[in-house]
Amino acid sequence: MDKLLYEKECAKGGFNLIAGVDEAGRGPLAGPVVCCAVIMPTDELIDGVDDSKKLSPKKREALAKTIKEKAVAYCIAEVPPEEIDRINILQAVRKCMTAAVNGLKVKPDVTLVDGLDVHLPINARYIVKGDSLSYTIGCASIIAKTYRDALMTGYADEFPDYAFEKNKGYGSAFHINAIKEKGPCRLHRKTFIKNFWVEREN
Numbered sequence: 001m002d003k004l005l006y007e008k009e010c011a012k013g014g015f016n017l018i019a020g021v022d023e024a025g026r027g028p029l030a031g032p033v034v035c036c037a038v039i040m041p042t043d044e045l046i047d048g049v050d051d052s053k054k055l056s057p058k059k060r061e062a063l064a065k066t067i068k069e070k071a072v073a074y075c076i077a078e079v080p081p082e083e084i085d086r087i088n089i090l091q092a093v094r095k096c097m098t099a100a101v102n103g104l105k106v107k108p109d110v111t112l113v114d115g116l117d118v119h120l121p122i123n124a125r126y127i128v129k130g131d132s133l134s135y136t137i138g139c140a141s142i143i144a145k146t147y148r149d150a151l152m153t154g155y156a157d158e159f160p161d162y163a164f165e166k167n168k169g170y171g172s173a174f175h176i177n178a179i180k181e182k183g184p185c186r187l188h189r190k191t192f193i194k195n196f197w198v199e200r201e202n
Contacts, residue, residue: 019108020136028169037100052145075103
């Protein structure tokens with residue numbers, strides 16, 4: 001499949017500056033949600049760009065470095081766990097993606113966004129599995145994922161009980177047991193771990 005299919009459709013409609021937008025960390029029990037918006041040149045593609053979840057950590061890191069070097073512009077935004085608890089994860093993703101797009105030093109004509117349920121207050125087109133189907137969204141996916149993974153690995157030093165360097169905040173068996181035994185730390189999304197919290201309190 002042509003990884004520039006959606007970008008070419010946008011270009012035919014007169015949209016030349018196209019930003020890809022994706023998030024990392026919608027589902028974890030701990031840590032922020034991170035979003036990236038990126039505008040990429042499309043005359044020479046970076047080989048290997050795909051949905052970040054399909055790539056090895058080493059490959060993601062190498063690609064993220066190249067993407068940042070070649071990007072016309074990129075911006076990373078995050079929403080912390082306490083705000084996710086306050087406004088819910090969908091609203092947090094919407095806020096995070098909007099901040100990433102608005103933070104670009106070059107204003108895009110249109111944004112290509114992974115998923116259907118975000119409804120951003122900006123000119124956007126939504127693509128299911130966009131991180132696999134769109135080159136630009138794939139680039140955003142890789143930057144968001146590598147940034148968040150590095151963030152959670154760094155937090156592991158401060159909160160060693162939860163093995164964030166391994167699970168990145170997702171609900172592994174070890175992580176869930178640690179929550180039950182130790183209780184949540186300030187990085188945990190209380191609305192996500194309510195059942196574990198109640199079990200420990202009782």
